[in-house]
Amino acid sequence: KSSSSDHPSAPSASQLSQVAAAIKSLLRQPDYDDGSAGPVLVRLAWHSAGTYCKDTNTGGSNGAGMRYEAEGGDPANAGLQHARAFLEPIKAQFPFITYADLWTLAAVVAIREMDGPQISWKPGRTDFTDDSRIPPRGRLPDGSKGADHLRWIFYRMGFNDQEIVALSGAHNLGRCHSDRSGFEGKWVNNPTRFSNTYFRLLKMHDWKKKELANGMEQFVYVDEDLEPEEQEEETLMMLPTDIALLEDPSFRVWVDRYAEDKDLFFRDFAAVFAKLLELGIRRDKDENVVNEENLADGYRS
Numbered sequence: 001k002s003s004s005s006d007h008p009s010a011p012s013a014s015q016l017s018q019v020a021a022a023i024k025s026l027l028r029q030p031d032y033d034d035g036s037a038g039p040v041l042v043r044l045a046w047h048s049a050g051t052y053c054k055d056t057n058t059g060g061s062n063g064a065g066m067r068y069e070a071e072g073g074d075p076a077n078a079g080l081q082h083a084r085a086f087l088e089p090i091k092a093q094f095p096f097i098t099y100a101d102l103w104t105l106a107a108v109v110a111i112r113e114m115d116g117p118q119i120s121w122k123p124g125r126t127d128f129t130d131d132s133r134i135p136p137r138g139r140l141p142d143g144s145k146g147a148d149h150l151r152w153i154f155y156r157m158g159f160n161d162q163e164i165v166a167l168s169g170a171h172n173l174g175r176c177h178s179d180r181s182g183f184e185g186k187w188v189n190n191p192t193r194f195s196n197t198y199f200r201l202l203k204m205h206d207w208k209k210k211e212l213a214n215g216m217e218q219f220v221y222v223d224e225d226l227e228p229e230e231q232e233e234e235t236l237m238m239l240p241t242d243i244a245l246l247e248d249p250s251f252r253v254w255v256d257r258y259a260e261d262k263d264l265f266f267r268d269f270a271a272v273f274a275k276l277l278e279l280g281i282r283r284d285k286d287e288n289v290v291n292e293e294n295l296a297d298g299y300r301s
C-alpha cells in the first residue's frame, strides 16, 4: 500500500458512526429557532463549501477556514457561529474527526434526520493550521440579487442551471434572521422537515414585494383569510434570488419539475449536495484526500 493509504486523519467506519450518532442526538434544540439545530448546520456545510472557485481551485469545504476571523467574520457567514458552537462538544468528544469533516457530515446527518435523502459523504478533509489559504470574501451569493448573479456565483463552482435550482431547494429548511442577513422569516411552514414544499409554494403563491424596516426588500405571501395576528405568525417569505428561479425560463423548468416530483428532487438534491461537499477535494484511487502537505512531501497520486 502507498503511504497515502495511511492518512493520519481518516477515521474508521465505526468511529464515524459514533460521531453520526452524537450529531443526531444534538439536533433537537427546544430553545433554538424552530426547535432544531439542523437547518443552521446545513447552512454551515454549504457556506464552508460554497467558496469554491474551479478556475483557481481555491476555496471549498477542506480546511474549515471559518474558524478564522477572515472567513468566520465575513458578514455572509453571520449566525454560523451557532452551528459551530452546537458541534464543539462533539469535536471535544471525538478529537479524531477534523472540523472540515465534522461540519460536512453534520449537514448530511441533519438532512437525513429531517426526512431528507441519504447523501453520500466521504471523510478525509484536513483543517488549515493558519489563515493563509482562506479565499477572499464575496464568493457566496447575495439574496438581494437576480438570476445573473446566481449564475455568476454557481458557475464559478462548476454547477449548471439544474444544479442551481436543486441546491436552492435547501430553503425548505430554516429561516432568515434580521440580525444575521437582514431578511426575516421562513420559506415554508414546517422548516425542520425536508421536502419539495419550497418549490410548490414558490409556484403557488402570488409573492408580493415588501420593504422591511431596515430598507431591504423580500417577497412575502400573506393569507388574507387569517386574522391579523395569525397573518403575522404565518407569513412566508422568498428572497429576490428565490423569485429569480421562478422568473428565469431556464431555472423555471426545474422549479416546475421539482414541484411536481419529490422523488426526482430528492435524487437530484442528494447528488448535487454530495458534489458541493467534494468541491476542491482531490482524492487518490483509495479515496484518500490528497492535500498540499503530502504533495509537498513528494506525494503523487
Ligand code: CCH
Residues within 6 Å of the ligand: 039, 040, 042, 043, 046, 079, 141, 142, 143, 144, 150, 167, 168, 170, 171, 173, 174, 175, 176, 177, 178, 180, 181, 182, 183, 239, 241, 273
Ligand atoms: Fe440559503 N440563505 N441561500 N442556501 N440557506 C439563508 C438561509 C439558509 C441564499 C441566502 C440565504 C442556499 C442558497 C442560497 C440554507 C441553505 C442553502 C439566508 C438567511 C439567506 C439570506 C440567513 C439568516 O438570516 O440566518 C442565497 C442568496 C442563495 C443562492 O442560491 C444553498 C445552495 C443552500 C444549501 C444547499 C439554509 C439551510 C438556510 C437556513 C439557515 C438557518 O439558520 O435556519
